[in-house]
Amino acid sequence: MSRNATRYNRNAQQAKQPKAKFEEQRQQGGDGKLGYHSIQLTQKQRQLGNLIRQNDLIFVEGPSGSGKSLGVIAEFVKQYLVDHTKQIIVIRTPVEAGTDKVGFLPSSLETKLEPHFAAARQTLDTLLSKEKVECDLDKRIKFMIPNFVLGCTLDNSLVLIDESQQIQPLILKLLLERIGKNSTVVVAGDARQLYVKDKSRNGLTDALGRFFRKDIHGKQIPRYEHVEHMEFEIEDVQRSELTKNVIRAYSDLFE
Numbered sequence: 001m002s003r004n005a006t007r008y009n010r011n012a013q014q015a016k017q018p019k020a021k022f023e024e025q026r027q028q029g030g031d032g033k034l035g036y037h038s039i040q041l042t043q044k045q046r047q048l049g050n051l052i053r054q055n056d057l058i059f060v061e062g063p064s065g066s067g068k069s070l071g072v073i074a075e076f077v078k079q080y081l082v083d084h085t086k087q088i089i090v091i092r093t094p095v096e097a098g099t100d101k102v103g104f105l106p107s108s109l110e111t112k113l114e115p116h117f118a119a120a121r122q123t124l125d126t127l128l129s130k131e132k133v134e135c136d137l138d139k140r141i142k143f144m145i146p147n148f149v150l151g152c153t154l155d156n157s158l159v160l161i162d163e164s165q166q167i168q169p170l171i172l173k174l175l176l177e178r179i180g181k182n183s184t185v186v187v188a189g190d191a192r193q194l195y196v197k198d199k200s201r202n203g204l205t206d207a208l209g210r211f212f213r214k215d216i217h218g219k220q221i222p223r224y225e226h227v228e229h230m231e232f233e234i235e236d237v238q239r240s241e242l243t244k245n246v247i248r249a250y251s252d253l254f255e
Helices: 003-028 043-054 068-082 108-130 128-136 169-176 201-213 241-249
Strands: 057-061 087-091 141-144 157-163 186-188 212-214 220-222 228-231
Touching: 043 057, 043 068, 043 228, 057 201, 068 108, 068 157, 068 186, 068 212, 068 241, 087 108, 087 212, 108 128, 108 141, 157 169, 169 186, 169 201, 186 201, 220 228
Parallel strands: 057 186, 057 228, 087 141, 087 157, 157 186
Antiparallel strands: 212 220
């Protein structure tokens, strides 16, 4: 065998090793490393990853700072690195808090929307590196508002619909109808983080009533196959102890 052929075979074997190792670690439930920075996930976040791998549509509820979006994106990144046909899509609607109206702002649409996707972008930068995200932005990594999804069919996609409580029910229906073949969609949100007066805007609560029924213990029972639900609690909040106390102090607003 020639020297070039030997080198080619050795390089090909080395290229397969990280993927094989990652697959082995993923099967064992660990945090595989395949060109990204592994992070320590909680048991709840790992359980969420299992649900994402096993289902087509997953609803995730949880208070602010509980790590639900981090758990979703971490699992998406694992699949994204192993399967190069997959794309990650983060969808959320830009909503102004309360009665404050920012009004017209100069600059491009991308610049105006950037703050609304800052948290998801930071998570992706951490897991993949800022350079990798920049390279794949608008190719295999996309940040979209609902209007951008009109007419699309999202095949081979890992879709996170974030802050779904801020999305109107019919708009959430439109987004879910876009999901195509070989795709997974996670609808994440918290009904307690509704910062507008219009309660009819809460697409999360509306969708839960359509896709699930509650048993006598209050557990969400799916009405359809390959649909699941997970809820994060105040005890899952990682942001700070202060955040936990704030959520408890304002809990009466949502009773």
